Amino acid sequence: MKATVSLTLLFLAWTASADVRPSAAAADSPTVVPASGGGGVPLIFGHFDDLDAIGYRGAEFFISGNAHSYMAATPLANDGKWNVTPDPTTAPYTTRAIVHTPKNARKFNGTVYVEWLNVSGLVDASPDWVHGHLQIAREGAAYVGVSAQLAGINQLKNGGIAPGDPVRYAPLVHPGDSYSYDIYSQVGQAIRDGRLLGGLAVRRVLAIGESQSAGRLVTYIDGVHPLVDVYDGFLVHSRNVGAALRESPLPPISVSFADIRDDLDVPVIVFQSELDVAFGTLLTRQPETRSGRFRLWEVAGTAHYDEYGLTIGLTDIGDGQGEIANLAAMQDPPTVPDPGLIECALPINTGPMHWVFNAAVHWINRWVKYGTPPPIAPRLDATSPPGAPVVFAVDEHGNTLGGIRTPLVDAPIARLAGSGNTGAPGGPPTSMFCFLFGQTVPFDDAELAALYPSHASFVSRYYLAGVSAVNSQFLLQPDADALLRAAVQSDIRR
Numbered sequence: 001m002k003a004t005v006s007l008t009l010l011f012l013a014w015t016a017s018a019d020v021r022p023s024a025a026a027a028d029s030p031t032v033v034p035a036s037g038g039g040g041v042p043l044i045f046g047h048f049d050d051l052d053a054i055g056y057r058g059a060e061f062f063i064s065g066n067a068h069s070y071m072a073a074t075p076l077a078n079d080g081k082w083n084v085t086p087d088p089t090t091a092p093y094t095t096r097a098i099v100h101t102p103k104n105a106r107k108f109n110g111t112v113y114v115e116w117l118n119v120s121g122l123v124d125a126s127p128d129w130v131h132g133h134l135q136i137a138r139e140g141a142a143y144v145g146v147s148a149q150l151a152g153i154n155q156l157k158n159g160g161i162a163p164g165d166p167v168r169y170a171p172l173v174h175p176g177d178s179y180s181y182d183i184y185s186q187v188g189q190a191i192r193d194g195r196l197l198g199g200l201a202v203r204r205v206l207a208i209g210e211s212q213s214a215g216r217l218v219t220y221i222d223g224v225h226p227l228v229d230v231y232d233g234f235l236v237h238s239r240n241v242g243a244a245l246r247e248s249p250l251p252p253i254s255v256s257f258a259d260i261r262d263d264l265d266v267p268v269i270v271f272q273s274e275l276d277v278a279f280g281t282l283l284t285r286q287p288e289t290r291s292g293r294f295r296l297w298e299v300a301g302t303a304h305y306d307e308y309g310l311t312i313g314l315t316d317i318g319d320g321q322g323e324i325a326n327l328a329a330m331q332d333p334p335t336v337p338d339p340g341l342i343e344c345a346l347p348i349n350t351g352p353m354h355w356v357f358n359a360a361v362h363w364i365n366r367w368v369k370y371g372t373p374p375p376i377a378p379r380l381d382a383t384s385p386p387g388a389p390v391v392f393a394v395d396e397h398g399n400t401l402g403g404i405r406t407p408l409v410d411a412p413i414a415r416l417a418g419s420g421n422t423g424a425p426g427g428p429p430t431s432m433f434c435f436l437f438g439q440t441v442p443f444d445d446a447e448l449a450a451l452y453p454s455h456a457s458f459v460s461r462y463y464l465a466g467v468s469a470v471n472s473q474f475l476l477q478p479d480a481d482a483l484l485r486a487a488v489q490s491d492i493r494r
Contacts (some may be wrong), residue, residue: 016169026187027228030065032195032454035096038168042098042143045162048130051100053317054137055107059284061196062171065186069246070223072253073182080261083244084223086182091175095153097187098126098145099196100136107140111365112191112201114144114183114231116213117152122431123162124152127210127305128237128357130313130432135358137318138478139365142197148184148216150174161430178246179180180216181224188230204368205230208361210237211304211436218242221268222261228250233368234268235360236260238304239284252415259286260294267293267367269374273302273353274400274418275438277380278390286374295363297474298380299356300403302345303349303438305391310337310437311352325485326350329412331492333440335424340476342434343427349483351416352406355479362476375473377404404474407416407483410465411458413448413492415441432448448493455493 035042041479042060051058059092068086076082089322091262102108113136117124126145129136136143147153147244153174157165188205190196209217219242258282260268272284277298290293305330308322316322333347365375381393381402409416417439423431443451452458469475 002012004314005243012442013470015152026192027182027230027419028065029189029193030063030186032190033062033064035060035062035168038165042096042169043124044098044404045121045125045163046130046310048133048314048316049124050315050317055103056100056137057103057494061096061097061099063097063125063187064092064094064460066145066279067093067186069178069250070181072223072245075260076223076255078254078256079220080258081263082223082261084227086227090458091179092173092446093175093179093183094171094173095183095187096156096169097147097196100143101197101200101222102137102140102142105200108142108200109140110201111139111141111207111369112144112197112202112205113141113361114146114188114191116148116207116209116216117145118209118211118213119151120212122151123155123160123458125348126209127309129233129352130309130436131209131357132361133313134316134318135361138417139362140338143364144187144191144196144385146184146187147172148187149177149401150179153247163382166183168277173421176243176247176249182436184216184220185228185230192230201392204232204365206233206235206364206368207231208235210241214239214261215241215243216257216262216419219245219255222266225264225266231266231365233266235271236268236366237271237357238273239270240279248374257283262292262294264288267295267364268375269295269297269360269364271357272296273296273304274300274380274392275302275436277382278392278419281390282382282384283423285379289377290373290467292375293309293374297356297360297377298403299353300380301351301418302353302403303351303418304436306349306351306409306437307333307337308350308354309439310342310348319476320485323482324489327490328484330408330440331442333414333442337437341428341430343424343431344434344437345424346421347440348421348434349416349418350410350414350440351438355406355476355483356404356474359474359476360477378402397447405472406475407465407466407487409464410468412451415439415443417441426466458492459484459487467487
C-alpha cells in the first residue's frame with residue numbers, strides 16, 4: 001500500500017512538472033460562432049490547404065469580445081522583465097480564426113499550435129503553418145491561425161494583394177493593433193475552453209509566429225504572458241525587435257530591443273535564420289542553461305523566407321516530392337517564385353529551414369509535454385564589429401560556418417546565403433520583399449566533380465550529414481530519410 005501511494009505521488013509530481021502548470025488568471029472568454037456566407041471559402045494568403053491529403057479537416061470561426069490594451073507601469077527594460085497592466089477601458093472586436101484538426105479524433109494528441117498570422121504584406125499569411133504543417137500532422141496536433149491584427153481584417157473585408165470577401169467578413173471589427181495582444185489571448189482562451197476544436201480534449205496550447213508576428217510574440221511574452229495563463233509554450237520564428245505595446249491613436253508605447261525574460265514559467269524556442277541574425281546584430285543572443293526555459297536556434301544556410309515557404313510547401317503532402325523538388329531547385333533555383341507578384345534579381349534561397357523547423361515544432365511540444373528541454377544549439381560563426389554589419393565566417397564554398405547543420409550545407413551542391421537578394425528591375429512593387437529571400441548559387445560541374453567523384457559518393461556524404469544532424473537532434477529521422485531518398489533519386493554526379 002505504501003509503495004502504491006509513493007508511486008501515485010511521484011506520478012502526480014511528474015505531471016505537474018511537465019504537462020500541467022499552476023493555475024493563474026485566465027483571459028476573458030469570447031463568443032465563438034461558425035463563419036458563413038460570401039464565397040464560402042476561408043481566405044488566407046500563401047496557405048497549405050490540401051487538408052484532405054494529410055487527414056485533416058478545416059473550419060473557420062468568428063470570435064467576438066471586448067479587448068484590453070496595455071499600459072506600462074514602469075519603463076520597458078531591455079531584460080524583458082516588464083511590469084505591464086491592462087487598461088480597464090476595453091474596445092469591442094470580432095475577428096476570425098482558421099482551425100485545422102485531424103479527421104480521426106482519436107489521433108489528436110492534445111496539442112494546439114496557434115499561429116499569429118503574419119501581416120507584413122498587409123494580408124493574413126501563415127508562414128509557420130506552411131513550413132510546419134507536415135510535422136503538425138505527423139504529431140496529430142491541431143492548428144489555429146488567428147487574425148490578430150488590423151491589416152489582416154482590412155484585407156479580408158476590402159481586398160488588397162489578394163481578393164477579399166466583403167460579404168463573408170462583413171461582421172469583422174478590429175479596434176487597432178494596441179488590442180491585438182488581448183485578442184490573441186482570448187482566442188487562446190476559447191481553445192482552452194473547448195469551443196474551437198469541436199470537443200477535442202486540449203492539453204497544450206502553443207503559440208507560434210514568424211517575422212512581424214514573432215516581434216508581437218516577444219512583446220506578448222515579456223508583457224502580457226505574466227498576466228494571463230493561456231499559452232503553455234512559445235516558438236518565436238525570426239524575431240528582431242519586439243512590437244509596440246500600444247500604438248496611435250492611443251498614447252504610443254514603443255519597444256526597443258529586449259531579451260526574452262528569464263523568469264518565465266513556460267518554455268520558449270527562438271528560431272533564427274542567417275538573415276535574422278544579421279538584422280539583429282547578434283542582439284538575439286542571450287544566455288541559455290540546460291535547465292532553463294529558453295533556447296536559441298540559428299540555422300546555417302537559411303533566409304528569412306525561402307523557396308519551400310513560397311512555393312514547394314504550399315502543395316507538399318509529405319510523400320517525398322517536397323524533398324525532390326527542393327533538391328531540384330537547388331540545382332536550378334527560381335528568381336520568380338510568384339509570377340506577377342514577386343520577381344527577384346537573383347535565385348532565391350532553397351535552404352533547410354523547413355526541415356529544422358519541423359524539429360523545433362517537435363521539441364516545443366515535447367518540452368511542454370514532458371519537461372524535456374531541446375539541445376542547446378551552436379551559434380553561427382558570426383561577428384558584429386561596433387558600427388558595422390554582421391560578418392559570417394564561411395567555408396571554401398561560401399556557406400556559413402557554425403549554427404545548426406544539415407545535409408544541405410554539409411553535403412552541399414550550392415552556396416546558400418541568407419541575404420544579398422533584391423527585387424528584379426521593373427518587377428512588381430511587392431518584389432521589394434526579395435531581400436528577405438536570400439540566394440542560391442548552384443555549383444558548376446567542376447565544383448561538383450571536385451567534391452563528389454560519383455553519384456554514390458554524393459549520396460554517401462549526404463547520408464552521413466543526415467546521421468550527424470539526427471544525432472544532434474536538430475533533424476527528425478523521417479525528414480532525414482526523405483532527404484536521403486531525394487538524394488538517391490537525384491541526377492547529381494550520375
